[in-house]
Each structure stands twice: as structure tokens, then as C-alpha cells.
Amino acid sequence: MDPSWQPAQPGDRLAAIDTPALLVDLDAFDANLAALMQAVAAAAAPGQSIRVRPHAKSHKCVAIARQQLALGASGICVQKAAEAEVFIRAGIPDVLITNEVVAPRKLARLAAVAAEHPQARIGLCVDALGGVGALATACTAHRARIDVYVELDVGQDRCGVRTDAQVLALAQAVCRQAGLAFMGLHAYHGAAQHLRTLEERAAAIAQAAERARAARAALLAAGLPCPIVTGAGTGTFMLELSSGVYDEIQPGSYPLMDADYARNAAAADAPRFAQSLFVLAEVISVRDDGGRATLDAGLKSLATDSGPPLADLAGWQVRSLSDEHTVLDRVAGAHALQVGDRVRLIPGHCDPTVNLHDWIVACRGDHVAEVWPVNARGAVF
Amino acid sequence: MDPSWQPAQPGDRLAAIDTPALLVDLDAFDANLAALMQAVAAAAAPGQSIRVRPHAKSHKCVAIARQQLALGASGICVQKAAEAEVFIRAGIPDVLITNEVVAPRKLARLAAVAAEHPQARIGLCVDALGGVGALATACTAHRARIDVYVELDVGQDRCGVRTDAQVLALAQAVCRQAGLAFMGLHAYHGAAQHLRTLEERAAAIAQAAERARAARAALLAAGLPCPIVTGAGTGTFMLELSSGVYDEIQPGSYPLMDADYARNAAAADAPRFAQSLFVLAEVISVRDDGGRATLDAGLKSLATDSGPPLADLAGWQVRSLSDEHTVLDRVAGAHALQVGDRVRLIPGHCDPTVNLHDWIVACRGDHVAEVWPVNARGAVF
Numbered sequence: 032m033d034p035s036w037q038p039a040q041p042g043d044r045l046a047a048i049d050t051p052a053l054l055v056d057l058d059a060f061d062a063n064l065a066a067l068m069q070a071v072a073a074a075a076a077p078g079q080s081i082r083v084r085p086h087a088k089s090h091k092c093v094a095i096a097r098q099q100l101a102l103g104a105s106g107i108c109v110q111k112a113a114e115a116e117v118f119i120r121a122g123i124p125d126v127l128i129t130n131e132v133v134a135p136r137k138l139a140r141l142a143a144v145a146a147e148h149p150q151a152r153i154g155l156c157v158d159a160l161g162g163v164g165a166l167a168t169a170c171t172a173h174r175a176r177i178d179v180y181v182e183l184d185v186g187q188d189r190c191g192v193r194t195d196a197q198v199l200a201l202a203q204a205v206c207r208q209a210g211l212a213f214m215g216l217h218a219y220h221g222a223a224q225h226l227r228t229l230e231e232r233a234a235a236i237a238q239a240a241e242r243a244r245a246a247r248a249a250l251l252a253a254g255l256p257c258p259i260v261t262g263a264g265t266g267t268f269m270l271e272l273s274s275g276v277y278d279e280i281q282p283g284s285y286p287l288m289d290a291d292y293a294r295n296a297a298a299a300d301a302p303r304f305a306q307s308l309f310v311l312a313e314v315i316s317v318r319d320d321g322g323r324a325t326l327d328a329g330l331k332s333l334a335t336d337s338g339p340p341l342a343d344l345a346g347w348q349v350r351s352l353s354d355e356h357t358v359l360d361r362v363a364g365a366h367a368l369q370v371g372d373r374v375r376l377i378p379g380h381c382d383p384t385v386n387l388h389d390w391i392v393a394c395r396g397d398h399v400a401e402v403w404p405v406n407a408r409g410a411v412f
Numbered sequence: 413m414d415p416s417w418q419p420a421q422p423g424d425r426l427a428a429i430d431t432p433a434l435l436v437d438l439d440a441f442d443a444n445l446a447a448l449m450q451a452v453a454a455a456a457a458p459g460q461s462i463r464v465r466p467h468a469k470s471h472k473c474v475a476i477a478r479q480q481l482a483l484g485a486s487g488i489c490v491q492k493a494a495e496a497e498v499f500i501r502a503g504i505p506d507v508l509i510t511n512e513v514v515a516p517r518k519l520a521r522l523a524a525v526a527a528e529h530p531q532a533r534i535g536l537c538v539d540a541l542g543g544v545g546a547l548a549t550a551c552t553a554h555r556a557r558i559d560v561y562v563e564l565d566v567g568q569d570r571c572g573v574r575t576d577a578q579v580l581a582l583a584q585a586v587c588r589q590a591g592l593a594f595m596g597l598h599a600y601h602g603a604a605q606h607l608r609t610l611e612e613r614a615a616a617i618a619q620a621a622e623r624a625r626a627a628r629a630a631l632l633a634a635g636l637p638c639p640i641v642t643g644a645g646t647g648t649f650m651l652e653l654s655s656g657v658y659d660e661i662q663p664g665s666y667p668l669m670d671a672d673y674a675r676n677a678a679a680a681d682a683p684r685f686a687q688s689l690f691v692l693a694e695v696i697s698v699r700d701d702g703g704r705a706t707l708d709a710g711l712k713s714l715a716t717d718s719g720p721p722l723a724d725l726a727g728w729q730v731r732s733l734s735d736e737h738t739v740l741d742r743v744a745g746a747h748a749l750q751v752g753d754r755v756r757l758i759p760g761h762c763d764p765t766v767n768l769h770d771w772i773v774a775c776r777g778d779h780v781a782e783v784w785p786v787n788a789r790g791a792v793f
Contacts (some may be wrong), residue, residue, distance in 0.1 A: 036494050036793050046621055048793050049517060089733060110736045111708075113417050131696045133751050136430060149462065158697055188698040188737055189732075190706050219678065221734065315512045316571040325571050327492075330764045332792050336716050336733070352717070353572075353602065354469060354763050354791065355491045355511065359568055370514050370542055375593055382735050383711045387767070389790050409770055409789075411713050412417050412430050 033197065036277055039392045040216065043399040045155040046373070049369045050313040052327030053388040053405075054375065055287070057395045059307035063286045066302035067268075068102050071280070074272040074300075081272060084127060084261065085106055086283025089382045091407035095286060100124075106152065108281045112137045116144050119151050121406060127154035127261070129217055131182065131190055133162050137412065138169035142210075147173035154178035156217045158191050161210070163204045170210030173260065178216040183246050185239035187275045188223045195249035202255050215259035216250075218243040219281060224266035225291060225337075229298045236267050240274035247276070265292060289381040291337035309343060309375040310384070311392075314368050321367025322360070326374055329355040333376060334383035343375035354406035420773045424780040427754070429695040432709030434769040434786075435756065437667070438776045440688035444667045446682035448751070450482050452661070455653040461495075462653060465489055465508060465642065465671075469662025470593045470763045471631045472788035473772055474502040476667060481505075482580050487533065490664045494791035497525050500532050502787060505597065507533035510598055512563065512571055514543050519550035520792065523591075528554035535559035537598045539572050544585045544592070551591030560586045561598040561642065564627050566620035576630035583636050596640035597631075599624040599663060605647030606672060606718075610679045621655035628657070646673060650682045670762040672718035688758040690724060691765070692773075693738065695749050702748025703741070707755055708735040714757060715764035724756040 038052035048054075050216050068083065082105040094119060096107050102331045106125025107113050117127045132138060132207040133153055145153045155177055157163050162177070168178055176399055192198060197215070205213040223235035243260050250257040262270035263280035265288075284292055287308035297303055312328035329352050333340045339349045340357065346365025350358040357376065361367070368374070368407030378384035383390070386408055393401040419433035423571045429435075434547040450465065456462055461485040462466050468477050476507070477488050477499060487506025490496050496507045496663035513519060522527055524722070526534045526697035537557055539542050551558055562582045565572030579597070586594040600697055604616035624641050631638040633747035642771055644652035644661035646669075652658040665673055712720045720740065727746025738757065742748070766772070767789055774782040 036497075036791070047517075050515070051792050116417075133430070134694060136428075159751060172415045189734065189737055193699075223551050234722070253605060312513060315514050318574075328792070329716050329717065330761075331790075334711065336711050353570065356570055373627075380711075384440065385789070386712045387792075409712075409768070411432050411709070412419065 037390055037402060042400055045394060045397050047401070048311055048392055050373070051312050051332040052311045052324070053363045053385065053390065053393050055391050055393045056307045056309070057393050057400055058292045059305035060286055060393070061376065063288070063304045063307060064098060064102055066304065067282060070269065070302045071272065073386065074269065076327050077410050079394035080279065083278040084281050085410055086129070086264070086280050086281045087118060087407070088114065089283035089287060089387055091410065092399070092403050093118065093123065094403040096123050098135055098138050105279070108283070108365045109407070110199040111412060112141045113412040114407045115141065115153060117407040117410055118149050119144055119153060124150065125152040127178070127180070129156060129219060131156055131162055131272070133165060134202055135165055135169065138165055140174035142169035142177065142321055143381040145177055152178055154180060154214060155174055156180050156182040157201055157205070158182045160201065160204055163201060163208065167208035167211055168258040170208070176212060177200040177211050178214045180214050180215045180259070183243060185218045185220045185242045186223060186235055187219060187264070190220070193394055198246045199249060199253050202250055204253065209211060213256065215256050215257045215261070216243055216246055217261055219262040219264065220267065221264065224264040225295065227294060228296050231286045232267050240271065240276040244406055245278045265304070269298055272297065284381050289384070290341045290379045292375045298377070307376055308378060308381050310340065310378060311376050312376055314372045314374065315370055315371050316372055321369060324359045324368040326359065327355065329353050330356060330358055332387055333357070333378050334380050335388065336383060337380035340376040343377055347374070415750060418771055418783060420780045422780055422782055426775060426778050428778070429692055429773055429780065432713040433692045434771065435690040435692050436765065436772050436774045437688045437690070438774050438781055440686035443686060443769035444669070444685045445483055447668050447685065448663060448721045451650065451683045452653060455650065456481070462658065463660040465660050465662050467510070468496065468663035468788070470668060471766055472791070473784050474499060474504065474787045475545035475782070475784040476668055476675055477504050481487055486660070489664070490788070492523045492791055495788040496522065496534060498788040498791055500525055500529050500534060505531065506533040508559070508561070509525070510537060510540055512537055512543055512599060514546060515527070516546055516550065518547055520553065523550035523556040524557065526558055533559055535561060535595060537561050537563040538582055538586070539563045541582065544582060544589065548589035551589070551783065557593060558590050559595045560592045561595050561640070563598045564624060565665065566601045566623045566643070567604060567751055568597045568722040569602060570602070576627055578628060580628055580634050581628045584774060587636065590777055594637065596638045596642070597624055597627055600640055600643040600645065601648065605645040608675060609677050611691060613648050614651055617651035618693050621652065621657040625657045635671065646685070647676055650679055665762050668762040668766070670718070670758045671722045680775060687758055688761060689762050691759060693755050693757055695751050695755065698749055698751055699718045702750060704755045705740045705749040706739040707740065708736065709738055709757060710734050713768055714738070714759050715761050715768065715787065717764060718761035719757050721757040724758055748779050779783055
């Protein structure tokens with residue numbers, strides 16, 4: 032698309048933003064960033080230091096990553112090699128790919144990026160011996176060094192190994208390779224993030240932490256190191272913090288949040304992150320005396336894999352979505368909507384929604400403060 | 413994202429395509445393009461000429477639009493002003509926005525594009541008098557001329573007017589404006605496209621055609637013109653063709669197709685469009701002796717609003733999707749999958765899936781023939 036179609040400029044009033052646009056409410060966003068770091072500091076035992084490595088697959092935005100680092104994050108996570116490349120080339124100094132990358136073409140490109148940025152750390156997960164060999168080959172060819180974590184399946188049921196014997200075999204293979212630095216275990220329980228009750232999440236993370244504890248013990252008993260156990264997301268990180276097993280947490284959604292996270296029952300001791308992410312849409316058609324309104328944002332502006340968006344407008348609810356439309360119904364005695372009115376929608380799932388947009392319009396009060404490119408939008412490779 | 417991360421180059425073998433990549437199988441694609449035009453020609457009554465104006469919101473690709481025009485399409489449809497701008501600037505000579513555009517900022521930009529391209533036709537729908545006035549103001553300011561269609565709600569229940577009186581009032585308002593050319597009625601029944609049985613679709617389109625016929629009669633009775641009744645999609649166009657009411661059809665999905673369209677029972681006289689669109693993904697992790705495989709394409713490469721993708725691989729089915737993963741289970745006596753194997757996925761819904769990708773890799777047999785930019789990817793404005 033024509034890059035000139037940027038929805039706003041810094042200094043614009045909200046009414047001047049072109050729609051549909053991805054908005055971040057900076058007051059809520061700033062509070063979320065601070066609340067996470069405060070919660071981690073408060074939860075740490077005396078002398079304990081837990082690293083925060085926020086997941087950037089949610090925002091894909093260098094400007095947000097820089098703010099997370101400025102507040103004390105030790106690095107970021109990403110999910111794809113192409114995302115890692117975007118952030119490394121933008122100067123983010125420590126990027127962990129919390130995923131397997133196996134294609135020789137991708138590994139060669141990643142090793143080349145690592146070699147070009149010797150001051151940066153790049154990490155990657157492995158769950159099979161073939162992956163270790165392919166990565167080592169790429170690192171040798173490019174004289175690169177990459178941190179390697181063994182992915183332990185602690186309940187996600189997707190990638191990762193499930194036995195201590197597999198962990199040991201992989202760690203030993205990594206330690207034999209000169210270009211690879213074995214860093215420990217990636218033990219993320221993604222499926223636990225959206226369990227609705229605290230009890231369910233606590234049970235899931237207790238089991239995950241026990242699996243990670245046992246795997247680390249097996250490594251140490253075999254004379255191998257295990258410097259880091261990393262994992263945890265926005266829905267469970269307080270549980271990983273208190274487990275005594277995790278050295279690093281990876282929450283991703285907390286700066287932005289979404290309708291699905293809002294359906295989780297919150298723990299009393301966990302910060303209540305505010306919704307800062309919205310899709311701003313405009314009414315393009317009304318009927319029934321303003322009791323039905325059609326907005327100019329649909330499936331191409333809002334991901335619906337975790338349910339439809341919610342209208343951030345009392346007395347209105349989402350009736351249906353199509354490619355470029357969301358239809359709203361008035362359900363209570365709310366004011367009628369008119370053509371040209373603006374409505375903020377709360378995305379069902381922040382990560383794939385952000386990935387639909389090229390720009391994040393960061394607003395403070397009634398004005399646009401900054402417009403951030405979604406640098407890793409489409410970086411699925 | 414780094415534009416150098418293009419998944420393939422013309423001449424590459426399929427095995428060299430980076431994943432996940434959006435593929436078009438050119439043999440199926442070419443056959444689909446031809447079959448549509450043949451079906452329209454065969455269905456026309458003697459002396460009747462029905463125009464084909466394919467909807468480009470499905471593919472967002474100038475290279476595909478050019479092929480549609482070369483085969484006899486009279487123009488294309490789009491859904492957003494930003495899409496229209498992309499195609500007009502690329503030289504597509506006739507673009508109808510099958511939607512309301514009401515924001516003065518957008519209308520001014522559209523009128524400016526129209527004024528810069530006086531040899532091109534740009535059309536737009538209206539369903540309220542305010543929209544007519546705003547469009548006329550923009551056209552006057554930019555000395556532009558835009559075709560205007562009144563959108564008639566024939567069952568979609570989203571935008572459009574529902575009474576003949578509203579149609580007449582809008583048509584009269586359009587005809588009073590010097591910069592606007594009243595072209596007739598937009599009467600698209602989107603909700604009918606995915607009704608599963610032919611009987612349901614036939615009943616829906618019979619009702620839609622009757623509504624359009626009555627509205628046109630009301631216009632003619634009032635001394636107003638109604639040159640064009642336009643509408644129809646891939647699921648129903650044979651019905652609109654035989655209705656005797658529609659002058660133009662707007663099928664969008666037929667070149668590509670998707671899993672949801674494949675669930676429609678086909679009419680005996682309708683062409684059977686083949687699946688030409690796939691997301692090529694790679695196995696990055698296996699377990700259970702190769703009976704479970706995790707692919708490197710997820711919600712950021714495949715839209716799931718119309719259901720999950722299907723594996724184009726006998727004996728395998730999709731178990732779950734997450735942001736960057738699809739997990740497959742082996743359900744029959746199929747061969748095991750190994751890390752590095754390639755699997756083609758059939759998207760649930762083609763339109764929002766294409767919008768996730770920057771490139772379409774057009775393949776012929778075992779080779780990449782062309783790599784087309786998805787020019788209007790993200791053009792939601």
C-alpha cells in the first residue's frame with residue numbers, strides 16, 4: 032500500500048485520525064509497563080533477581096521494545112527469525128526466539144545477522160538433535176555465536192521435549208558445538224494463560240514449574256549447566272515468579288491487553304493491566320433511527336480468533352463482522368449513533384490484531400503523541 | 413519488515429520457497445479465470461451482454477486484476493478508498509468501491525485521485541443523503557467526476573437502503589450534482605454466498621433480484637435512469653445471471669477459492685472452481701513417531717474467521733492453531749511427517765488470508781513462475 036496512507040501525525044487531534052486505526056492510549060500503556068516491573072520487584076525474594084524479557088510478538092514495534100528496555104527489561108522475545116532480524120537491526124541488543132527455527136536457509140540468514148551484530152545476543156530454542164546440528168553448521172559457516180535453549184513442553188502440547196533424557200541429550204549436543212552457548216530451558220505454558228480461574232492457572236503452572244525444576248536437576252546432576260529457566264506470560268507470570276524455578280519471565284500482552292485476557296479472573300496480588308489497545312473505527316451507515324450502526328473496520332483490521340471485538344461504548348454490542356465492516360446493535364438506552372461518529376473497538380486478541388496494521392497511533396488525552404511503525408508486521412518467516 | 417524477505421524468486425523450485433508463503437497454483441488459477449468467463453458467456457441470453465467486474469478485495473493484487481481484465485472483465489470492484497487508489501494508480505481503468513465512504517478526508521483524497529486520472533472511472537456507493545452531499549463537495553473542490561450507485565439492501569442486512577422511496581430520494585440527489593454520474597443500483601447479497609444448499613441460495617437470490625427489479629422499476633417510473641444493476645458473488649452469480657435483472661456480476665473468490673466455499677453444494681450448471689490458493693508451511697517439530705507435526709504457519713498467516721485451514725495432505729488434520737503454529741494430527745494410515753517436510757494448507761477464508769501476506773508466489777508445476785506483490789495489503793482506509 033502507499034506508505035503515505037499513515038493514519039495520523041503527531042500533534043493531530045483524535046478527530047483527525049484516519050480510520051480504521053490502531054490506537055494505544057498512552058496513559059494506560061505507560062501504567063501497564065510500570066505495573067509489570069513493580070510487580071516483579073515486589074515479588075522477588077530478598078537477594079533474588081528475576082529478569083523480565085517481554086515478548087514482542089504482541090506489539091512487533093521497536094518503539095515499544097525500547098521503552099520496555101528503558102524500564103529494566105533484559106531483552107525481548109520474538110517468535111520468528113524474521114522478527115529477530117527486525118529487532119536486532121534496529122539496535123535491540125538481546126533477542127530470544129522462543130521457537131524452533133529449522134530451515135537451513137533461515138538459520139544461515141540468522142547466523143549472518145548474528146555475525147554482523149557481535150555485540151548483540153540472539154537466542155533460539157531447539158527440541159530435536161537435527162535442529163542443533165543445523166544451527167551449529169550455520170554458526171560455523173558465519174563465525175556466529177547463538178544462545179540455545181532446550182524447549183521443554185510443560186503443558187503447551189505443541190513443540191518441545193517431554194523427558195529429562197531428551198533434555199540431557201540436547202544439552203549435551205549443544206555444549207559440544209563451539210558456536211552455540213547452552214543457556215538453559217525454555218518452559219512456557221501458553222495454554223495456561225487463558226484458563227479463566229486462578230485455581231486452574233495455579234495448578235497448570237505448579238505442574239509446569241515442577242517439570243522445569245526436575246529437568247534442571249537432571250542437567251545439574253549430569254554435570255551440565257542450566258543458567259536460565261525462562262517462560263511465563265501475562266496471564267500467569269505471578270505464579271512463575273513465586274515458583275522459585277523461573278529466572279526470567281516473558282509476558283507479551285500486558286502493555287496492550289485484549290478482550291480475551293479481560294475474561295480471566297485476576298489474582299489478588301497481580302497487577303490489573305488496563306486496556307490500552309483499540310481499533311478506532313468510524314460509522315459509515317446507520318439504520319433503525321440510529322439503533323444500528325455499521326463501522327468501517329472488519330476482519331482485515333481486527334483478529335477474531337479469540338472472539339469478536341467489544342465496543343468500547345456503553346449500550347452497544349457487536350452484532351457481526353465481515354471483511355471491512357463491524358455492525359453494532361444498540362441494546363440499552365444509549366444515544367443513537369450517526370454517520371461520522373467514532374467508536375473504539377477492543378480487539379479479541381491483541382497479537383494478530385496488531386499484525387494487521389502498519390502503524391500504531393499513540394494518543395495522550397485528545398491528541399496524537401507519536402505514530403509508531405509496526406516494524407515486524409508480516410515478519411512470519 | 414525488511415522487503416528483502418521475499419519468499420521466492422521466479423525460477424525457484426518449490427523446495428526453495430521460504431515459509432510460510434502464500435502460493436497460487438497457476439494451472440488451477442488459470443482454469444478458474446477462464447471458467448468464470450465461459451460460464452457467463454454460456455448463460456447469456458441471445459443479444460444479452462452481462463459485464464463481469466471481479467471483486468479485488470479477495471486478491472488485492474494488480475497482477476491478478478490485469479489478467480481478469482485481459483480475459484474480458486469490464487473493471488474491478490474494491491471495498492475501500494485506499495484499495496481504489498492502489499488500483500487506479502497502477503493503471504486499472506475502472507474501479508467500483510462497493511461500499512460507502514463518508515469521511516470528508518477520504519472523499520477529498522478519492523476525488524483528487526479521480527481528477528489526476530480523468531481517463532479512469534471510479535465508482536462509489538451511497539446509502540444516505542449526507543454521503544451524496546459530502547461526495548459532491550469533494551468532487552466540486554477537485555473538479556472530479558465519480559460514478560455513484562445507490563446501495564440497495566437485498567438481504568445482507570449491513571449497509572444500503574431498503575425502500576423504493578429511499579432509492580428515489582438518493583438517485584434524485586445524485587442526479588442534481590454536476591460532478592456525480594448516477595449509474596444505478598448496487599444490490600449484493602453477501603449473506604447468500606455461503607448458504608450451503610442450492611435451494612437456499614436460489615431462494616435468497618430470487619428475493620434479492622425481485623427487490624432490485626422493483627427498485628429499478630420505481631426509478632424508471634419516476635423518470636430517472638438506472639443503467640446498471642450490479643451485484644453477485646462466487647457462490648451465487650449463476651443465479652443473478654439467470655435472473656434477468658443484473659447487468660453486471662462481482663465475483664471475487666473464484667480465482668483463489670477457500671475451504672468455506674468448498675462446503676457449498678454446487679449447482680449442476682455452475683463451474684466447479686478449483687482450490688488454487690494455499691499457504692505453504694514447513695514442519696518445525698514432530699512427536700509421537702511423526703504422528704503429530706507442528707508447522708511454521710499460524711494465525712498470522714491464515715485467517716480463521718470461517719474456520720481453521722485444512723491440510724492438503726491425505727490422512728492429516730488440523731488440531732490447533734496459535735499465532736505462528738499449526739499443529740497437525742495423523743488420523744489415518746498416512747506416512748509420518750519429518751522436520752523440514754512441506755505441507756500446503758487450504759485457508760478457511762481467502763480474503764483475510766491474502767491480506768496477511770506481502771507476496772503471492774505463483775507456481776507452475778514444480779517451479780515458481782512469478783512473484784506478485786499483494787499491492788493493496790493493509791489498504792483498510
